[in-house]
Amino acid sequence: MKILIDFFPILLFFGAYKAYDIYIGTGVLMAATLIQMGLIYTLDRKLTVMHKITLALILVFGTLTLVLHDERFIKWKPTVLYAAMAIGLALAVWVWKKNFLKLLLGSQMELPDPVWMRLNMVWVVYCVFMSLINAYVAAYYSTEAWVNFKLWGYAFPLVFIVAQGFYISRYLKTDEPKA
Template sequence: MKMLIDFLPIAVFFIVYQMTKDIVLATAVLIPATIAQVLFTWWRYRKIEKMHLVTLALVVVLGGATVLFHNGDFIKWKPTIVNWLFGVAFLLSPLFGGKTLIQRMMEKNLTLPKQVWTRLNLAWVAFFLVLGAVNIFVFKSFSEETWVDFKLFGMMGLTLLFILMQGVYLARHMKNNPDSINAPNRKE
């Protein structure tokens, strides 16, 4: 359910764009859809993730500029800015609390050596920075329609591929350390 709520604003943007081929109109619909997403999340969970707040702020500012100036380039920068902010957050995370961000997110389910957490975190930093750069390349080099398709399918596909590669990397370390998964031992 939560994943569906997270995906809804981009799906609304994509559908409106596909129906109208008007990035300004699609963005004008994206803004209230993102506000509704954040409000629903607050109502349902009584908590809003920082990622949602950053995304909301960027959608309102860059989406507002897109609508106000009738220029789709503003909203095209949003994925790059979001990804680069995530990259910086992952990079700087060890400075705040001594743990990497990826370790904080996954340590309840995995026990890994510090160097593996560091490599994994740096891989996410690189991924976010590269994905942001690829977004710029796509919106500068291809048509608006191609960028809209890339934003939905390309970025999602690249993210899923990266997560699978991360799984392969983690599996290699779990084979060497069978106790690396913090699951209760069950006798069946």
């Protein structure tokens, strides 16, 4: 169920774009994201900071796209989101001496501090990579190519998260059942 909630805005955006155009797709994305956040809030009784940032960026960049009738805004939203994430994670460690990943996920899993630091830095690099690749596709390819990249580009985060899972699994403590 959660995976469906996570992906339905992008799937609806893709469908609306293919059936109509980028502007209808953008409106559908905005509405679907509002519904998505409502569902998440209903289920979890809260929205994470990332949810709030994503919603704000979609609404701001989507509104600019629709009001100014300029598709560049919605195409640059992922670049801004990933860049903000990279900057936030990097500043947290280097300036405030806080590891946001550990703060967010530390209650769910226990890992040594050096592992948390490596994970944080890998996320910074990943976010920079995703920001740059989206910027490149948005700037140098057609809207059609960018929309296809957005849909099929979800392979990047899936591969990244699976790889992180393999890395983390080496450090997780398991409770062996006693016979």
